[in-house]
């Protein structure tokens with residue numbers, strides 16, 4: 419039996435490791451489009467971008483470490499096609515790799531913007547993007563960041579730390595308004611304004627846009643990387659569509675940013691680091707035991723900006739109602755519950771990591787909103 423893993427990022431590497439941890443001793447082939455060995459991305463918008471940590475700190479396993487795992491790793495090599503019935507992955511050099519089990523872990527690709535203002539714009543996804551941007555973030559540089567999501571805001575904080583003049587532009591009325599309640603966005607905007615960032619909110623950019631900047635960064639989200647699956651017959655709808663056990667087809671799974679799986683009466687795709695570590699363990703167990711079970715999780719992410727750690731557990735839509743349950747939004751530290759109908763939908767907090775993480779059980783138990791409030795008494 420051979421397991422082929424396409425994508426040598428966080429989720430791809432963790433799949434190989436989990437297979438070995440769970441006793442799988444047969445061949446594993448790991449195919450990675452980038453020339454770098456698997457690495458973790460969060461430091462690329464934080465300490466590595468600021469030059470405080472060497473890029474080597476982000477590497478999760480060197481090629482020697484991969485050899486210890488007994489993984490046949492093909493770096494700098496992309497999957498170009500998939501033959502589901504023939505159980506083969508076609509590579510960009512024209513060769514084929516046969517599989518008995520396939521794990522798709524191709525992550526996501528940053529969205530870009532058309533127009534002359536964005537011709538030389540930076541995006542931030544990989545090591546090469548980070549090193550390129552790092553050379554431009556010099557003291558006094560005027561940096562315009564389009565997109566007040568996590569990547570844009572973390573780049574803004576890092577650029578301010580490096581002495582750049584930073585403007586953040588977004589079409590929405592507050593930062594993070596797509597992913598968190600508007601009140602959180604207000605707090606985060608103030609944090610950045612107190613650190614000297616200028617916002618242009620409610621401001622759409624288009625192909626005619628002119629930006630008075632030395633450096634332009636576009637952080638407007640990412641799309642699941644599924645181009646190698648075109649024509650494969652797998653269902654692709656903003657991600658690789660999987661059942662509740664992360665199976666996309668018999669013997670084929672998807673994990674990490676690219677996976678959209680069935681949960682309850684909807685589907686979910688999560689672009690967070692923790693998800694890219696949890697799903698591989700679930701899939702490895704399924705491959706090793708042959709027993710499918712539903713993947714259950716409480717989605718979690720964190721973001722570090724200046725001295726503040728912002729965390730969110732659970733699922734939030736921007737319109738959900740939020741109630742502060744510890745501290746106050748006018749103070750540096752707080753925790754809030756987010757209501758989703760009668761249920762506790764999410765817990766969001768700033769500079770309160772212990773308190774936020776303690777609430778995970780409430781979400782895992784699918785507590786009602788009232789039960790969750792009562793548990794604090």
Ligand SMILES: Cc1cc2nc3c(=O)[nH]c(=O)nc-3n(C[C@H](O)[C@H](O)[C@H](O)COP(=O)(O)OP(=O)(O)OC[C@H]3O[C@@H](n4cnc5c(N)ncnc54)[C@H](O)[C@@H]3O)c2cc1C
Pocket residue numbers: 424425426427428429430449450451452458459460461462463495496497498523524525526542543544569643646673674675676688689690691692694718719720721722
């Ligand atoms: C700058 C940055 C900062 C982040 N910070 C945080 C944070 O603070 N907190 C948090 O929770 N999350 C954070 N994230 C999100 C987190 O890093 C991702 O959720 C995680 O990297 C997803 O892992 P993945 O393995 O699914 O995808 P990726 O890490 O994108 O790995 C996919 C790999 O597959 C490769 N690939 C794609 N197509 C092919 C192909 N056809 N053939 C072969 N290989 C292919 C890609 O080149 C890539 O190396 C951050 C992301 C970025 C970019």
